[in-house]
Structures are given as structure tokens and as C-alpha cells.
Amino acid sequence: MEREPVEPGTAATNVLERQIAGLDALEMANRSQPGPLRRMWASTWPVLAAIAIAIAAWEIVVLSGWKPTYVLPGPTQVFPQLGRDLTDSSFWAGLGLTMRRAVIGFALAIVVGVLLGAVVSRVRFLRVAFGSLITGLQTMPSIAWFPLAIMLFQLSESAILFVIVLGAAPSIANGLIAGVDYTPPILLRAGKILGLRGFALYRHLILPASLPAFVTGLKQGWAFAWRSLMAGELLVIIGHHTSLGVRLEYARENIDTQDMIAVMIVILVIGIVIDRLFSAADRALRRSRGLDPS
Amino acid sequence: MSATTREPERTTAPPVRIDGVSKAYGTGGGALLALDKVSLSVTPGEFVCILGASGCGKSTLLSIVAGLDRPTLGTVDVGGARVGLMFQEPALFPWLTVAGNVELALRTRGVPKAERRRRAAELLAAVHLDGFGRKRPHQLSGGMRQRVAIARALAQDSDVLLMDEPFGALDAMTRDLLHDELERIWSERSLTVLFVTHNVREAVRLGDRVVLLSSRPGRVVEEFPVPLDRPRRIDDASVATLAGRITDRLREEVGRHGA
Numbered sequence: 001m002e003r004e005p006v007e008p009g010t011a012a013t014n015v016l017e018r019q020i021a022g023l024d025a026l027e028m029a030n031r032s033q034p035g036p037l038r039r040m041w042a043s044t045w046p047v048l049a050a051i052a053i054a055i056a057a058w059e060i061v062v063l064s065g066w067k068p069t070y071v072l073p074g075p076t077q078v079f080p081q082l083g084r085d086l087t088d089s090s091f092w093a094g095l096g097l098t099m100r101r102a103v104i105g106f107a108l109a110i111v112v113g114v115l116l117g118a119v120v121s122r123v124r125f126l127r128v129a130f131g132s133l134i135t136g137l138q139t140m141p142s143i144a145w146f147p148l149a150i151m152l153f154q155l156s157e158s159a160i161l162f163v164i165v166l167g168a169a170p171s172i173a174n175g176l177i178a179g180v181d182y183t184p185p186i187l188l189r190a191g192k193i194l195g196l197r198g199f200a201l202y203r204h205l206i207l208p209a210s211l212p213a214f215v216t217g218l219k220q221g222w223a224f225a226w227r228s229l230m231a232g233e234l235l236v237i238i239g240h241h242t243s244l245g246v247r248l249e250y251a252r253e254n255i256d257t258q259d260m261i262a263v264m265i266v267i268l269v270i271g272i273v274i275d276r277l278f279s280a281a282d283r284a285l286r287r288s289r290g291l292d293p294s
Numbered sequence: 295m296s297a298t299t300r301e302p303e304r305t306t307a308p309p310v311r312i313d314g315v316s317k318a319y320g321t322g323g324g325a326l327l328a329l330d331k332v333s334l335s336v337t338p339g340e341f342v343c344i345l346g347a348s349g350c351g352k353s354t355l356l357s358i359v360a361g362l363d364r365p366t367l368g369t370v371d372v373g374g375a376r377v378g379l380m381f382q383e384p385a386l387f388p389w390l391t392v393a394g395n396v397e398l399a400l401r402t403r404g405v406p407k408a409e410r411r412r413r414a415a416e417l418l419a420a421v422h423l424d425g426f427g428r429k430r431p432h433q434l435s436g437g438m439r440q441r442v443a444i445a446r447a448l449a450q451d452s453d454v455l456l457m458d459e460p461f462g463a464l465d466a467m468t469r470d471l472l473h474d475e476l477e478r479i480w481s482e483r484s485l486t487v488l489f490v491t492h493n494v495r496e497a498v499r500l501g502d503r504v505v506l507l508s509s510r511p512g513r514v515v516e517e518f519p520v521p522l523d524r525p526r527r528i529d530d531a532s533v534a535t536l537a538g539r540i541t542d543r544l545r546e547e548v549g550r551h552g553a
């Protein structure tokens with residue numbers, strides 16, 4: 001017997017269709033969120049409060065007369081100094097030098113970390129042999145690399161970059177490896193059914209699935225890179241370049257504690273701002289995938 | 295049996311042959327026999343529903359037919375047909391939009407970009423999700439996600455479509471409508487469908503044949519041809535009568551384990 005054509009376009013079906021649209025609308029509703037200003041305020045005020053408390057504590061210690069003010073100046077002396085620094089072009093030149101090193105070093109670390117992570121996560125033998133070694137490398141304090149770096153590259157930019165890469169690349173590689181490892185098996189099965197193979201499998205499934213873990217690795221890698229760079233600038237002083245680290249060291253030598261603390265604040269703020277940027281990227285990424293409960 | 299009386303020119307794809315398939319998970323004393331010598335032959339263009347209690351190995355059987363798992367014993371032959379599988383969970387890619395998920399299935403088949411867009415919109419309309427293409431999967435309800443998975447499975451344009459409890463998470467109204475839609479697509483494309491369900495009436499509503507599996511290990515207990523004319527409705531008296539008979543047999547089978 002011939003299969004009879006099935007005709008769904010009856011009046012009854014149209015009513016059903018409208019009802020389904022109604023049901024779907026009900027399910028989609030009630031997902032309102034607080035406005036952006038309110039959310040920004042909610043995340044900002046604890047930070048502002050913490051800063052205020054820290055500054056107050058600092059001022060109290062200074063007022064207590066524990067140390068003379070040329071050793072430990074208070075906020076009322078340091079912030080004006082910070083203001084003078086921020087209007088001084090040589091300060092910006094130094095900051096520019098430091099940031100250039102940070103960017104180049106971090107970029108190199110990404111290249112090395114991604115290559116390392118890609119190779120190790122693909123090759124089973126390497127995975128076993130080097131997987132735990134990479135994690136072990138992360139525990140190495142970056143400053144301990146400097147004697148070797150200086151032997152290899154003398155007091156040069158290369159020595160600093162070498163240590164930044166060694167500090168940051170393991171975290172970045174680990175992030176990538178974790179992402180590849182934790183690609184949900186059900187998605188891998190779905191990808192196989194869809195016919196994703198070889199390069200397409202990586203492009204459309206494994207890489208996007210690993211992205212959140214990779215960004216977490218980048219964030220951690222940045223923290224290591226920034227610390228390595230600061231250690232490097234204190235140890236490897238090259239000629240007349242006044243980077244942030246060198247400025248810090250000169251300030252100590254000249255017993256210019258106000259400037260020393262001002263530079264420390266700048267270093268802290270840069271570290272925090274960039275960490276926040278990575279956190280924001282991480283959150284946006286997770287939220288767009290429904291991984292974030294908020 | 296209606297399947298054997300169908301005209302042969304509709305049936306271009308080769309049949310699906312499941313031959314003595316057993317699947318054991320684990321080895322030695324702790325091994326669990328999920329499937330025990332399951333044999334099933336599905337004619338091209340046939341709609342076969344597989345019924346069985348929870349845990350009887352239905353998903354395992356579909357994975358094996360799809361080539362995702364290997365049987366411990368026995369063989370599966372799909373004769374080179376393209377096999378699509380819709381998983382029990384939606385398994386959508388969370389970084390893609392709803393339309394993006396459907397388009398990816400078209401893309402791996404080499405459908406050009408403009409065409410992909412159009413086809414994805416059509417398929418989403420077929421599962422009554424027009425207007426939701428730009429949402430992310432997590433913004434939809436479970437039932438809506440399941441419908442996206444149906445659209446994605448249809449986008450693969452396979453010869454054999456395996457569906458693992460596709461309508462389990464849907465409310466009755468949506469489910470009835472999708473029964474019509476699936477039946478229409480099946481008859482237009484002369485698809486071969488292997489459809490797993492818990493719902494006996496649904497099996498009778500859709501299937502040319504209903505295959506009943508036993509639990510632990512899964513074996514084919516009995517096959518019920520469905521000699522009812524299409525289109526059917528799930529609340530037809532004839533559907534209910536046959537479903538009643540199958541339910542009795544299923545109860546008997548489940549009862550064996552209680553004893």
C-alpha cells in the first residue's frame with residue numbers, strides 16, 4: 001500500500017501552532033536582569049570600600065609614628081607624588097618600556113604555550129611524559145630562573161623575556177590542555193555524528209569548547225608574566241633605560257620613598273586592571289554559554 | 295505488515311541489518327551485559343519504534359548502529375547509508391546560536407553559506423522555533439532545545455535517522471504537532487527511522503512496527519506490526535487498543551524482574 005501523504009495544514013493544527021508559540025513565550029519570559037548601572041555599582045562599591053579602608057589603615061600606621069616619614073610616608077605625601085609622576089614624560093617613557101616588555105613577553109609566552117599545549121594534548125606519549133612536568137614548572141618561582149637567564153643572555157632584554165616566557169607559558173599550555181581534555185564527551189559524540197573530523201573537528205568543536213579554560217590559563221599566565229617582569233626589571237638593569245622596575249630601584253637608592261610607593265601603586269594598579277580585563281572576558285564568555293549562574 | 299507491502303521504488307537506501315549484537319560494559323565478574331544477541335532488520339523507508347524499560351540498552355543500541363560504539367559481539371550493517379543520530383539529551387554546541395547549530399550540520403555536508411541560512415530557517419520553522427534562531431541554547435527551555443536537536447538531526451539529511459526519546463521532554467501539545475511534522479518529513483524524504491521511546495502510544499502512533507526489548511540484558515522480546523492507516527492520531531481508539539496489548543506484554547516483561 002502506498003504511504004498516504006500527511007497533510008498538517010488543517011485549522012486544528014494552526015490553533016495548536018499558536019498555542020505552542022504561546023507556551024514558548026511563557027517559557028522564555030521572566031528573565032529580567034538588573035540594569036547595567038546598578039550591576040556596575042554593585043561590583044564597584046566593595047572595591048572602593050576596600051581601598052578606603054586600606055588607605056585609612058596606612059595613614060593610621062604613619063600617624064602612630066612607628067617609622068619616620070622619610071622611611072614610610074603617608075598617603076598625603078605619596079598621592080601628590082603620584083600626581084607629579086603621572087604628569088612627567090620620563091615616567092611615561094619608563095611605563096611604556098615596561099609595558100612593551102610585558103606585551104612582547106606575554107605574546108611570546110602565548111605562542112610558546114599554545115604550541116606546547118597543542119602538541120602535548122595531541123600526542124599521547126608526550127601527554128604522559130610532560131603533563132605533570134608542565135604543572136611542576138608552574139611552581140618554580142620565576143626569580144630562580146634569572147641566574148640562568150643572565151648566564152645565557154647576559155644583562156639584556158632577552159634575559160627578561162626568557163624568564164617571562166618560562167613563567168607564563170606553562171599556565172597557558174595547561175589551560176589549553178585542560179580545555180581539550182574536558183571537552184564534554186557528549187559533544188565529541190555529536191561532533192562525530194555531524195561528520196567533524198581532523199582540522200574541522202578542532203575548528204568547530206575542540207577549540208571553541210576549550211576557550212573558557214584557555215582564557216583562565218591566559219589570566220593565570222598574565223599574573224606570572226607580570227611578576228616575572230618586575231623581578232627581571234629589578235635584577236637586570238640595562239643601561240640608562242628607566243623602566244618601572246628600575247625607577248623603583250633608583251627610588252630606594254636615593255631614599256625617595258614617596259616615589260617608590262607611588263611606583264608600587266602604579267605596578268599594583270596595572271596588574272589589577274589587566275587581571276580584571278581577563279576576568280571580564282572570562283565571565284562574558286561563560287555567560288554567553290550559560291555556564292554562569294548569574 | 296505494512297512495511298513489506300510498500301512499493302520498492304521509494305526505497306533507494308539499503309536496509310539496516312543488526313545481527314546478533316551483544317554489548318557488555320566492563321569485563322570479568324563486574325561486567326554488565328547491556329544487550330544480548332539483538333537482531334533486527336529494518337527495511338528502507340520503514341519507521342521502527344523501539345520500546346523498553348529504562349536501562350534496557352536502547353541508547354546503547356542506537357550508539358552501536360550509529361557507529362559511535364562497537365558491539366562486543368555481532369555486526370551492524372547499514373550498507374553505506376548516512377546515519378544521523380539524535381541523542382537523548384540535546385547535545386547542542388553552547389557557543390553557537392540556535393541557527394548556528396543547525397547550520398553547522400549543513401556546513402559539514404558542504405552546503406554553501408547562503409543556502410545554509412535559508413535551510414536552517416526552514417528547519418527551525420518545521421520544529422516551530424521560527425524567531426529563535428539568534429538565541430543561545432541555554433536561553434531556551436529543555437523542550438525547545440530538544441526541538442533544535444531535531445532540526446539539527448534533520449539538517450544532516452541522512453538516509454537513516456536514529457532518534458533517542460526525542461519527544462520525552464515535550465508537553466503533549468507540542469509533541470502531537472511534532473509527530474505530524476516528523477511523519478510528514480519521513481514520508482517526503484523516504485527516511486528510515488529507528489525511534490526509541492518509553493511511550494507505548496507514541497510508538498504505535500508513529501511506527502510501522504514496534505519492537506519490544508527486555509531489560510538486563512536487552513533482548514528482542516516481541517515485534518508488533520502496526521497495520522493502522524496513516525495519518526493516525528495518538529488518541530485514536532485503534533492506537534489505544536494496540537498500545538494496550540503492547541503495554542500488557544511490557545508489564546509482563548518488567549514483572550519478571552520483580553519476581
Ligand SMILES: Nc1ncnc2c1ncn2[C@@H]1O[C@H](COP(=O)(O)OP(=O)(O)OP(=O)(O)O)[C@@H](O)[C@H]1O
Pocket residue numbers: 319320326328346347348349350351352353354355382
Ligand atoms: N558507558 C557505560 N559504562 C557502563 N555501563 C553503561 C554505559 N552505558 C550504559 N551502561 C549501562 O548499560 C545499560 C543500558 O544503558 P542504556 O543507556 O543503553 O539504557 P536505555 O535503555 O537507553 O535507558 P533509558 O531508557 O533510561 O535511556 C544500563 O544498565 C547502563 O547502566
Ligand SMILES: [Mg+2]
Pocket residue numbers: 352353354382458
Ligand atoms: Mg537511553
